[in-house]
Ligand SMILES: [Zn+2]
């Protein structure tokens with residue numbers, strides 16, 4: 518057994534991996550999710566909004582209510598899993614309850630589904646939505662960066678964690694209307710030390726709800742000279 522193998526074995530004996538769906542110890546051991554829970558998280562199916570990929574109710578609908586009302590700064594966004602009760606709770610436990618290991622499962626799920634979009638967009642870099650340094654210190658990890666690294670590893674695309682910086686703390690976007698969200702986020706990002714002029718980049722985030730965060734980030738990158746900006750998120754809200 519290699520040294521890291523022994524460490525992993527000791528850690529897994531002391532802190533057994535928890536399941537991102539039921540939050541119990543994963544059964545069978547060695548998996549990222551319980552076999553009984555795996556089917557409870559299924560990728561979003563068609564019909565979906567052609568701009569932001571939100572699930573829609575009717576087959577003949579092209580865009581969700583949001584995208585029919587207003588445009589976006591990014592080219593196209595794709596969210597892999599529905600932002601339902603299971604995923605809301607799972608992400609809460611991951612981000613605020615110290616369940617960092619859930620990101621292994623999220624990253625794998627996202628990477629499995631993302632191939633067709635990445636081959637269409639041909640990005641030169643993956644750019645995670647950054648946290649403010651005080652948030653990062655508190656949480657110890659940036660979930661979006663973890664997801665970006667899972668994608669980067671599978672598809673051989675570089676991850677530039679500091680292409681964007683979050684230069685100001687923001688209050689929660691929950692319960693804010695579109696205009697208030699926009700105002701809350703205005704000027705929150707700046708081009709960071711990893712910034713370079715690229716023709717195509719993909720922003721990576723954990724959740725897409727109204728798209729105001731990724732629009733602000735895409736606007737910042739484009740103002741600095743970036744070409745096309747696409748978006749990949751783990752979860753996406755409903756479009757109706
Ligand atoms: Zn489970």
Ligand SMILES: [Zn+2]
Pocket residue numbers: 566567568569570571580581582583584585756
């Ligand atoms: Zn849409």
